[in-house]
Amino acid sequence: MASDAPDAPGDGATRLVLFLCLSLVVLTIAVAAATAIGDYNIAPRTVVLSVTNELGLTGADIAPIEQSVVWNLRLSRALVAALAGAGLAICGAILQALLRNALAEPFVLGVSAGASTGAVCVIVLGIGAGSLSLSLGAFAGAFAAFALVALLSNGATSGPNHTILAGVAASQLFNALTSYIVTTSGNAQQARDVMFWLLGSFGGVRWPDFQLLLAVVIGGLGVCIWMARSLDAFTFGDEDAAALGVPVARIRLVLFGVTALLTATIVSMVGAIGFVGLVVPHAARYVVGPLHLRLLPACAVVGAVFMVVADIAARVIATQQTVPIGVVTALVGVPFFAIILYRARPQA
Amino acid sequence: MSVVARNLTWGVPRKTIVSDVSLTAAPGETLGLIGPNGSGKSSLLRLLAGLKTPASGRVEINGQDIARVSRKALSRQVAFVQQNAATDTNVTVRDVVRLGRTPHRSALAGWSETDETAVAHALARVDMTSRRAQPWQTLSGGERQRVHIARALAQTPQVMFLDEPTNHLDIHHQIEILRMVRDLDLTSVIALHDLNLAAMFCDRIVVLESGTVRATGTPAAVLTRAILRDVFRVDAQVSGTPDAGRPHIRFSPE
Ligand SMILES: Nc1ncnc2c1ncn2[C@@H]1O[C@H](COP(=O)(O)OP(=O)(O)OP(=O)(O)O)[C@@H](O)[C@H]1O
Ligand SMILES: [Mg+2]
Numbered sequence: 001m002a003s004d005a006p007d008a009p010g011d012g013a014t015r016l017v018l019f020l021c022l023s024l025v026v027l028t029i030a031v032a033a034a035t036a037i038g039d040y041n042i043a044p045r046t047v048v049l050s051v052t053n054e055l056g057l058t059g060a061d062i063a064p065i066e067q068s069v070v071w072n073l074r075l076s077r078a079l080v081a082a083l084a085g086a087g088l089a090i091c092g093a094i095l096q097a098l099l100r101n102a103l104a105e106p107f108v109l110g111v112s113a114g115a116s117t118g119a120v121c122v123i124v125l126g127i128g129a130g131s132l133s134l135s136l137g138a139f140a141g142a143f144a145a146f147a148l149v150a151l152l153s154n155g156a157t158s159g160p161n162h163t164i165l166a167g168v169a170a171s172q173l174f175n176a177l178t179s180y181i182v183t184t185s186g187n188a189q190q191a192r193d194v195m196f197w198l199l200g201s202f203g204g205v206r207w208p209d210f211q212l213l214l215a216v217v218i219g220g221l222g223v224c225i226w227m228a229r230s231l232d233a234f235t236f237g238d239e240d241a242a243a244l245g246v247p248v249a250r251i252r253l254v255l256f257g258v259t260a261l262l263t264a265t266i267v268s269m270v271g272a273i274g275f276v277g278l279v280v281p282h283a284a285r286y287v288v289g290p291l292h293l294r295l296l297p298a299c300a301v302v303g304a305v306f307m308v309v310a311d312i313a314a315r316v317i318a319t320q321q322t323v324p325i326g327v328v329t330a331l332v333g334v335p336f337f338a339i340i341l342y343r344a345r346p347q348a
Numbered sequence: 349m350s351v352v353a354r355n356l357t358w359g360v361p362r363k364t365i366v367s368d369v370s371l372t373a374a375p376g377e378t379l380g381l382i383g384p385n386g387s388g389k390s391s392l393l394r395l396l397a398g399l400k401t402p403a404s405g406r407v408e409i410n411g412q413d414i415a416r417v418s419r420k421a422l423s424r425q426v427a428f429v430q431q432n433a434a435t436d437t438n439v440t441v442r443d444v445v446r447l448g449r450t451p452h453r454s455a456l457a458g459w460s461e462t463d464e465t466a467v468a469h470a471l472a473r474v475d476m477t478s479r480r481a482q483p484w485q486t487l488s489g490g491e492r493q494r495v496h497i498a499r500a501l502a503q504t505p506q507v508m509f510l511d512e513p514t515n516h517l518d519i520h521h522q523i524e525i526l527r528m529v530r531d532l533d534l535t536s537v538i539a540l541h542d543l544n545l546a547a548m549f550c551d552r553i554v555v556l557e558s559g560t561v562r563a564t565g566t567p568a569a570v571l572t573r574a575i576l577r578d579v580f581r582v583d584a585q586v587s588g589t590p591d592a593g594r595p596h597i598r599f600s601p602e
Contacts, residue, residue, distance in 0.1 A: 100435070100436065100437075101436075102436060225456075226455050226456070227455070228455075229450060229453060229455060230450075232443075232447060232450070233447055233450050235435045235437050235439060235443075235444070235447065236430075236433045236434065236435050237433075237434075237435075239394070239399055239430065240430060240433065242399050242419060243397060243399060243423060243427070243428040243430070244423055244447060244448070244450040244451060244503075245419050245420040245421075245422065245423030245424065245450060245451030246419065246420075246450065247418075247419050247420070285438070289443075290437050290438055290439055290443065291443065293456075
């Protein structure tokens, strides 16, 4: 626990800074590895020089094709993966705090499913066109899912478990809608593409995706950190938070909005990836403790590392074919989650 | 600071739970709130603390209508200790008491000397200093209750609302906590079930019955045989004690 330091609150902060620095180093290595590993491997030296060439720092003599693969395909992909992991982990931490439920995350609450339905409406039914309308469709879907969950769980007046049940219902509904739209669209190839995309894939992401996601993740993280103290006050429930001076309704509205925006942006780019939002906050809490001012940055870096590594694994497990990223996060996530549950069991 | 409730009414659809309640707590006064289960004590305290909005009537703290004060400004002056606080989060005692500083800190402000003093002082007041690193989950019921009272103290309030603060406490800590609340330089409204404790520590007592005020006054004026029989449905003997005419209640086993 971070706060078991006697009376020097600074100790926890030092530990956090150390942890963040270490994680950033690991993240850099992971991104470099993700850039080097692929259908054909590129030497680490070439990777580094390609990047410095593109940044105008060096003028090394690299085969243009390799430089292009590193910069245009793999680096953008690795960085989008990092941001997606960070974003989903933040969403998980926020939802777990606001709903006071260890199981809360965008995937479980049906927000990812809603975003998928929205995105599929755009792709298959051809409502609007272009990547902006895809994001808008996903955002509308994510919001519809949030609204449905809020409606089913009777605002926030019923208990935290009720919200999870509502989330389960919402994800069933939206997954059914997605399947219905895909299967009745009558285009087999398109249907297969969409299904693959739904399980998550970083193939096809490029620099513009990175820029959009960077803006959304940094903005979202900033808002969440600004509200971190208020999130801590939710520890003993909404009413207790209100008694501590937190404007509960406003905080919930803003943070649910941020969560929906982050989830929708990520889903519209790379599909619905589960388990990151669930596992990472628990792991991060284990290291830096439950206070959100520390937890949220920790979630962001751990989530980023997790997703980049998962993407490498997805490409390495089966060469030739790419395994959907959601499969990998679940394969890694479930055993990891079991360990956390086991270690966190109450000492009777 | 004074606490004044004027004709408070609150309910849920098809049921009025608090009905036309008016009461006054003078600055520095300890006001007891007694009544049978379901008589509306907790609901009334939530209304007084501004956690629920009355259907009609209003609450004034220090002469100011609390509906017009922001949540944050209000919680710098008013602390609320709820009846059954619970969490699944793995927080330590210190984390919980530190939450009491929330209304005094801006979004990203560091931990100040004042904050630290308030927390240390609050922990000492409830005898929990040596337990500050212990996980909240592993505390006993009474220890949790004391930690929550410490959190309210760390808020450095001028008004405190306590909902059955002596729940789960052993007799030593029951008396200790109530004595502390009485001796603190603040106005407090305390819901209590133990009538003898109410008689010992409250300056005045309000008796609630099905959401309405049945009686208000000093312990001696309110804790009469007739009221105990009518409101609490018990047969009891009330006798004065040597100290300052506080009544003592003896319940008959028959
Ligand atoms: N949100 C609600 N919906 C329906 N009924 C409610 C609600 N809140 C309170 N009540 C009812 O109002 C009555 C008063 O409740 P309250 O909790 O204020 O009683 P109390 O005096 O604190 O009781 P206790 O001594 O058991 O703590 C109870 O009958 C309770 O069932
Ligand atoms: Mg009660």
